[in-house]
Amino acid sequence: MAWLATQATHRLQTMAEAADLNLPPARLWQGLAAVALLGAGYGALQAGLVGALLGAVVLETAAVAALWGNRHRRDQKIEAQLPGFLEAIARGLRTGLQLGPATVEAAATSPAPLATEVAPLATDLQQGLRNSDVFERWARRRPEGGTQLAAAAISFAASAGGARARAIDAVATTLRDRIALEAETRSLTSQAKASAWLIALLPVGFLTVSASAGERAGSFLFTTRIGLIILLLGLGLDAIGAFWMRRIVCTEV
Numbered sequence: 001m002a003w004l005a006t007q008a009t010h011r012l013q014t015m016a017e018a019a020d021l022n023l024p025p026a027r028l029w030q031g032l033a034a035v036a037l038l039g040a041g042y043g044a045l046q047a048g049l050v051g052a053l054l055g056a057v058v059l060e061t062a063a064v065a066a067l068w069g070n071r072h073r074r075d076q077k078i079e080a081q082l083p084g085f086l087e088a089i090a091r092g093l094r095t096g097l098q099l100g101p102a103t104v105e106a107a108a109t110s111p112a113p114l115a116t117e118v119a120p121l122a123t124d125l126q127q128g129l130r131n132s133d134v135f136e137r138w139a140r141r142r143p144e145g146g147t148q149l150a151a152a153a154i155s156f157a158a159s160a161g162g163a164r165a166r167a168i169d170a171v172a173t174t175l176r177d178r179i180a181l182e183a184e185t186r187s188l189t190s191q192a193k194a195s196a197w198l199i200a201l202l203p204v205g206f207l208t209v210s211a212s213a214g215e216r217a218g219s220f221l222f223t224t225r226i227g228l229i230i231l232l233l234g235l236g237l238d239a240i241g242a243f244w245m246r247r248i249v250c251t252e253v
Contacts, residue, residue, distance in 0.1 A: 015067045018074050019073050021067075022112075031063075036060050040055050041055075054222065074113050082114065082147065083175045085118060088105070089106045092106060103122065107121060132155055135152075150175065153168060200241060207231075
């Protein structure tokens with residue numbers, strides 16, 4: 001049981017960090033408990049014990065789904081901060097610093113969450129490890145997105161020499177252009193995504209309003225066998241529809 005609780009806490013904290021929520025595990029569990037109590041309280045008012053259980057499960061699932069849906073937020077913030085980090089390294093090189101000290105100086109002035117990402121680089125460089133080895137290891141650790149491109153570019157600059165500052169500035173410009181393009185794409189597709197979520201949530205909203213309007217609807221859905229079957233079937237079909245619309249929107253993007 002203790003192992004299961006530890007694993008659940010670790011998984012929850014990982015999801016929260018990916019969503020850029022820097023909260024201790026105790027606060028995360030408190031938040032989930034408050035959401036469950038809110039759902040249970042509303043469900044209990046509508047349909048007693050069964051409604052309380054269903055309300056807690058629905059809101060708890062929605063909270064976890066919200067965390068999972070924002071799992072790329074931290075990586076997106078890091079990538080948005082990378083061009084500034086590269087430009088700081090290039091400025092250090094132009095003032096006469098070597099690549100290692102320039103990187104350490106840039107890491108010391110980096111904002112969160114990028115500071116957490118580049119802190120191990122500064123530590124390794126201060127311990128005297130080779131520049132190329134440090135940046136190659138960073139590139140292998142983050143083999144995706146702009147982080148991988150930045151790590152590979154600095155690794156190449158560390159081993160190739162030449163006009164390092166100019167090369168690093170060029171990579172920073174490329175990253176800024178790509179970030180701007182991705183932001184424009186998200187802006188153009190946000191309306192379609194919002195419409196998909198609205199269509200998926202309308203049945204749940206209608207169910208909530210109907211159950212609140214009178215006792216007969218809520219009593220039928222939450223306290224009878226056929227009502228529970230209809231309710232679970234409807235929620236399942238709604239979830240499938242939401243997943244299908246999300247796939248369509250993502251495919252179009």
